[in-house]
Amino acid sequence: MAFSFFMRDQPTLEHAVDQMIPYASGRSRIRIWDAGCALGQETYTLAMILAEKMNRFAFKNVQLDATDHDSDNRFGDVISAGIYPQNELQRTPRNLLAKYFEPAPNQGYSRVKDELRSRVRFQYHDLLSLKPLGPDYCLVICKNVLLHFQPGERVEVFRMFHRALAPGGYLANENTQKLPQEVAHLFTQVAPDAQVYKKTGS
Numbered sequence: 001m002a003f004s005f006f007m008r009d010q011p012t013l014e015h016a017v018d019q020m021i022p023y024a025s026g027r028s029r030i031r032i033w034d035a036g037c038a039l040g041q042e043t044y045t046l047a048m049i050l051a052e053k054m055n056r057f058a059f060k061n062v063q064l065d066a067t068d069h070d071s072d073n074r075f076g077d078v079i080s081a082g083i084y085p086q087n088e089l090q091r092t093p094r095n096l097l098a099k100y101f102e103p104a105p106n107q108g109y110s111r112v113k114d115e116l117r118s119r120v121r122f123q124y125h126d127l128l129s130l131k132p133l134g135p136d137y138c139l140v141i142c143k144n145v146l147l148h149f150q151p152g153e154r155v156e157v158f159r160m161f162h163r164a165l166a167p168g169g170y171l172a173n174e175n176t177q178k179l180p181q182e183v184a185h186l187f188t189q190v191a192p193d194a195q196v197y198k199k200t201g202s
């Protein structure tokens, strides 16, 4: 189900970004993966948080890969255009709306400004392929997706995220998604009140 909304579980995204920024500082490319991104509401929420917390030059090094297993590429079209109905943006604070959105050509819609859109790239990806999107990610966000999987699939997807992360990189899930026992040795929880983990080992 592709249900999502802007500013959903902002505290977990903020915790993850706060952990990642000092870790990623000095990198010329900061790879972030939003896995199971739906229509990009979470991706652009994350992009706003990153833009607010990082300096302008470091933010230009961010590559935010948004993936979903949507097969007709509707998600890719929406995310590339970055155009959303204004009634979906009601939870977004006014200062962020003014800073990161502009009127879209169609009435009642707003468009994400190029400053954020240029950092985001949509790709088709099926998590159950168990193939990492790539190596060397500083942060992987996967929220409200794994609950739909079987317990054994969840374990394998966590192993795949471990392979996708750079040594010491971060992973964030929704609060109800606890780490399965089988992969507990692969991650260390770093935020007591959020499911934000640091990769252990290489």
Ligand SMILES: C[S@@+](CC[C@H](N)C(=O)[O-])C[C@H]1O[C@@H](n2cnc3c(N)ncnc32)[C@H](O)[C@@H]1O
Residues within 6 Å of the ligand: 001, 002, 003, 004, 005, 008, 035, 036, 037, 038, 039, 042, 067, 068, 069, 070, 125, 126, 127, 128, 142, 143, 144, 145, 148
């Ligand atoms: C409830 S939405 C969550 C969206 C967003 N992460 C959030 O928390 O608001 C779940 C998303 O997971 C995607 N999804 C489900 N199974 C998937 C799979 N095997 N591979 C990739 N994405 C999947 C769905 O298409 C949907 O967009």
